[in-house]
Amino acid sequence: MLFRSTVYALPRSLTLLLAVALPLSAWAAPADTKPMPLGMTVTTKSVKARHYFEQGLAKEWTLHIQECLENMRKAVVADPNFALAHVLLSTFSQDPIEQVSEMEKAVATKKYASREEQLIVEWFSNSSRGQWIPAIQAMNTALQQWPGHRELQWLAGLWLTGQQQWARAIPVYQRTLRLDPEFPDAWNNLAYCYARTRQFDKAFAAMKKYTELLPAEPNPQDSFAEISRMAGSFEEAVSHYRASLTLDPNFIESQLGIGDTYALMGDEPRARKEYAIAIGKTSKDDQARAVLWSIQAAATYVREGDFDGADAAFQTQAGQAHENGFGNLEAQAYRSMAMYQKDSKKAAEWLAKAEATLDEKHKVAKQFVDQERAVILRTRVYRALQDSDLAAAGAALEQLRQLADTTNDGNVAMNLHSAQGALLLVQGKIEEAIPLLEEDDRNPYAMKGLVTAYEKAGRNADAERTAQNLAGFNEPVMEQALVVPQFRKDRVAKKPDQQTTAIRGGRIL
Amino acid sequence: MTIGKHLRALLFLVLFSGVSSEAKQLAVIVDKANNVSSMTAVDLTKMFKFDSHKWPDGRNVVVVLYDPTSPEMQTAIQKLYHMQPEEFKALLAAHQSAVVIVHSEDELLKSVQSIPGAVGLVDVYSINSRVNVLKVDGKLPLEQGYFLKGN
Numbered sequence: 273m274l275f276r277s278t279v280y281a282l283p284r285s286l287t288l289l290l291a292v293a294l295p296l297s298a299w300a301a302p303a304d305t306k307p308m309p310l311g312m313t314v315t316t317k318s319v320k321a322r323h324y325f326e327q328g329l330a331k332e333w334t335l336h337i338q339e340c341l342e343n344m345r346k347a348v349v350a351d352p353n354f355a356l357a358h359v360l361l362s363t364f365s366q367d368p369i370e371q372v373s374e375m376e377k378a379v380a381t382k383k384y385a386s387r388e389e390q391l392i393v394e395w396f397s398n399s400s401r402g403q404w405i406p407a408i409q410a411m412n413t414a415l416q417q418w419p420g421h422r423e424l425q426w427l428a429g430l431w432l433t434g435q436q437q438w439a440r441a442i443p444v445y446q447r448t449l450r451l452d453p454e455f456p457d458a459w460n461n462l463a464y465c466y467a468r469t470r471q472f473d474k475a476f477a478a479m480k481k482y483t484e485l486l487p488a489e490p491n492p493q494d495s496f497a498e499i500s501r502m503a504g505s506f507e508e509a510v511s512h513y514r515a516s517l518t519l520d521p522n523f524i525e526s527q528l529g530i531g532d533t534y535a536l537m538g539d540e541p542r543a544r545k546e547y548a549i550a551i552g553k554t555s556k557d558d559q560a561r562a563v564l565w566s567i568q569a570a571a572t573y574v575r576e577g578d579f580d581g582a583d584a585a586f587q588t589q590a591g592q593a594h595e596n597g598f599g600n601l602e603a604q605a606y607r608s609m610a611m612y613q614k615d616s617k618k619a620a621e622w623l624a625k626a627e628a629t630l631d632e633k634h635k636v637a638k639q640f641v642d643q644e645r646a647v648i649l650r651t652r653v654y655r656a657l658q659d660s661d662l663a664a665a666g667a668a669l670e671q672l673r674q675l676a677d678t679t680n681d682g683n684v685a686m687n688l689h690s691a692q693g694a695l696l697l698v699q700g701k702i703e704e705a706i707p708l709l710e711e712d713d714r715n716p717y718a719m720k721g722l723v724t725a726y727e728k729a730g731r732n733a734d735a736e737r738t739a740q741n742l743a744g745f746n747e748p749v750m751e752q753a754l755v756v757p758q759f760r761k762d763r764v765a766k767k768p769d770q771q772t773t774a775i776r777g778g779r780i781l
Numbered sequence: 782m783t784i785g786k787h788l789r790a791l792l793f794l795v796l797f798s799g800v801s802s803e804a805k806q807l808a809v810i811v812d813k814a815n816n817v818s819s820m821t822a823v824d825l826t827k828m829f830k831f832d833s834h835k836w837p838d839g840r841n842v843v844v845v846l847y848d849p850t851s852p853e854m855q856t857a858i859q860k861l862y863h864m865q866p867e868e869f870k871a872l873l874a875a876h877q878s879a880v881v882i883v884h885s886e887d888e889l890l891k892s893v894q895s896i897p898g899a900v901g902l903v904d905v906y907s908i909n910s911r912v913n914v915l916k917v918d919g920k921l922p923l924e925q926g927y928f929l930k931g932n
Contacts (some may be wrong), residue, residue, distance in 0.1 A: 404806075404923045405914050406906075412909040432906070478932055682923050 274632040275684040305386045307644040314356055314388040321351035328357075329423075332364060332456040335491035335525070338555060340364060348377070355385040362400070367560045368598060375400050375637075388418055391429065399431065402639055402681035422451040426470045433461060434474055435682070436714070438468040453585045456485040460495050467499045475499050488525035490516035497526065501533050501746055509533045516522070528565055532748035538757075547572070559596045563589060567605055568748060575753045576613045585610060590629075599634035600644040603627070607648050609751050616659050623652055642679050646672060646687035653691035654717060657698050665695050686711050697721050702728045715743055716755035739763060806922040807856055807929040808905040810893050810912040813901075815840075819916035822928045828900060829861045831876040837900055845881045845892045845901035853886075855861060857902050860929055902929065 274776035281554035314324050328343030344361040347355055347538070355378050375397050382393040392412040398407035411428055418424055427446040434439035444524040445462040448455055479499055483492040483573050489511035497512030510533050516526035528543035531547035548567035554562040570585035584606045592604035606626035613619035626648050630641050669691050676688045693708030694717070726735035743760050747751055795829045809825060811817065817836060820828075827833045834842055847853045849869050862869055873880055881896065883889045886907050893901040905922035908914055914921060917928045 405908065405921050408906060409908050409910040409914075411905065415913070437906065525814060676924075685924065 274779070287561055312356075312392070312418065312423045312427075313388045314384045316347075316351045316354045316357070316383045316388055316401075318351035319352070321354050321357065324350060325354065325357045325360075329360070332360075333455075334489050335457075335460075335494070336487065336523075337364065337366075337525075338558060339650045348374070352377070353381045353384045354607060355381040355393055355731070356389045359396050362395055366564075368600065368640055371400070372635055388414055388421070388424070391417075392424075395431070399635060400639055402642070402679045402684075404682065412548075419447075420451060422458075424456060425451065425454065427460075429458065429461055433465065436468075441465045441467075447588075451559075454485055456482055456489075456492075458492070459485065463495065463499060467502050472499070472501050488519060490520040490526060493519065494523065494526045494529060497529055497533075501529070501536065504744055504746055506533055506537050522553065524550050527553060528568075531569065532566075535568075535572050535575060535748050536746050536752075540576040543588060544569055559592075560598060560601070561594060563593045563601050566592065567601065567608065570605070570660040571608065571748075571750050574608075574750065575757075579612055579614070582612065584764060592630075597635045597636075598636050599629055599632060600640045603629040603644045603648065607644070608653055610651055610655065611750055616655060619655050623648055640665055642675065642681055643683045644689075645675060646681075646684040651677065651685040652689045655695055662695070662698065665698075666715045667693075670694055690715060693718065694721050697725050714747075716742060716759070717752045719745070719754055720759060739764050801875075805856055805930075806905045806927060807902040808908050808919060808922045809900065809915040809929065810887070810890070810903055810908060811900050811915060812894055812897065813911065813913055814897065815913060819913065819919060822918050825915075825917055825928075826861050829857070829881055830872065834879065840898035841879070843879060843881060843896050843899045844876075844898050845889055845896070846873070846884060847889065847902075848882055848884055851884075853904070856929065 278448035296715040297300045312455065313315065314325065316320060316325070319781060324343045324347035326366050328340045328347060329336075331343060341361065341364060344357055344364065347357040348361060351357070358381060362371050362378060365371050373627045378393045378727065379397050382390045385393070395410035397638035398404070398410065398424045405616060411431065414424055415428055424773075425444055425723035427440045429444040429448060432444060433481050439521045442462065445458045445465065449462070452458075458479050459482035461719060462484060463475045466472070466475035466478060474500065479492070483496060486492050493512045495517035497509040497516065500512060501509035506542075510530055513526045513529045516523055516529075517661065525552035531550055533544055534543035547565060551562050551565050551569070554565070566589045567586070570582060570589055573582035573585055575578070584664050586609045590602045590605035593599075603626040606622045606629060610622035611624065613622065627645065630645050630648075649668050649672040653665045653672070656662070656665035659738075672688045672691055676684050689708040693705045693712070696702075696705035696708065700701040706722065706729065709718045709725060711723040719738055721740045723742065724734050726732070726738060739759075743763055745756050785918070809830060810821070815836065816838060828842055829844055831844070834910045846857070849858070849866065857907065858864060858866070858869055864872065873882070881892055881899070883892055885901060889901050889903055890907065890909060890912060893899040893903075900915075905914075918926075922929070
């Protein structure tokens, strides 16, 4: 699955064979770039850099992320002026410091790249700063100019997916697949888009195609597992995760997935055990994921109501994040602690600590600092409403509004709208609350508020649809832990005779 | 776990914070030669209702719209025109020389790009570099409080 930048119009199987068979020394060093029939242009004067880049991308497509990153890092070492490698390394990296430094290098070196690559750098660099209009303009200009470049289409699908524009990403992936019906990652991502829009039949059909294309790869099994989990089929999910690990015991995302699934099933000790295995397998230079997964593991204590255990675990992870300079993750750990505290004063203290952490000097992209600050302020609003303190809720909302005024970041705006909607709902301004809550459609707090708002507005069908979505919400995050299990219990208690929508273990029966 | 990983890479795991909402936001687009960069919602409404006919540089305003019956036009009708469909059709019929009706996004973008003085509305995720996007009441699409947002 290499870019056809050195081998023109050869069948892909032959391209792959050549790529594998030819030693690096046999490759002619291309001094320029040319658009290929199916691939975007790649500009580097280094044969080694090109090789690492192509290997890295091929690894990305099969979700061997660490190997992808290692290859991309080698590519930019081999050619420090390789703008496309810098921008993709920044995009795929999960280390906030590397994200920033590589994006800076991509911008600095784009002058050496082709027009297509320059547009990709403009697109992703603007996006990383929340400059959505020039980002979208660059993306669409590239797509219109090179409609036959499958990697470009794929990147656009990926970006739209990152913006949670699932429905918009679907036709983009379909175009990618028209260019290359055997592009596995496009099938994979298409399946997720269908699943996110709750079109599970289409999701499983796309996933089947993906699995058939890569029978020996772990990721299709891993993806099958995640979509099964989203559909509430936990046992099938664990079984697919195990199949993935059988194919590749080092595919640690599947190990994480097993932890997530047990957490959602309510077997928290088992979940922690599985998480620990996943965290233990992360590499030394992959501390961001280790911290992130440890925060996920800490949430298992919340799920079993052991708040002292949760406090200890989150504080440990905040310390780890601090040591590594991951200010946003440190703040996330403190903010998570505020979410389950019974004592509002304690919750306020943790939120203050989370905000203070963000104010410290660290090299996390402003985008991520803003986004975490927005979630902290949203949490302040929720906590204040829980205490019926409308003045405090209004004050936090005003801070959030001021933050939103300083950035184009849609994530920040969505948190503002969600918090606004929650306050309006409490104030009885139902019609105004509904469109705001509808925006935050993957946040169980907002979904729960929306169910209430719809009911009060007499929109019973909408209320029932949203209630079903919330009851079937199976993502291993704190908001799910704090809202969904209780919501399921309340729902069954309220409507014990409604077997068609009864929820058992998250599965819609 | 694929999409989850991509999302983490792209957003560094802001779990519930994405530019969510598939609610459509309409960008107000003009040709690149247009030196206007911002309008009030009031002035924009006047322009789309054919109450103002000229740009500050003296060029005639040409409004480029989707077929009024198309789903794409519903946000515009709701936010700008406040009219029933029949009234809206009658308004367009009365101003035929100042309006161009198109049937696809591609056609809309090309029309705005090529017709001097053209102004159109398009899904923000469809804009390209061949058109300029205007601020409305000081805000661009996807910014908090943007005017032309559908629910």
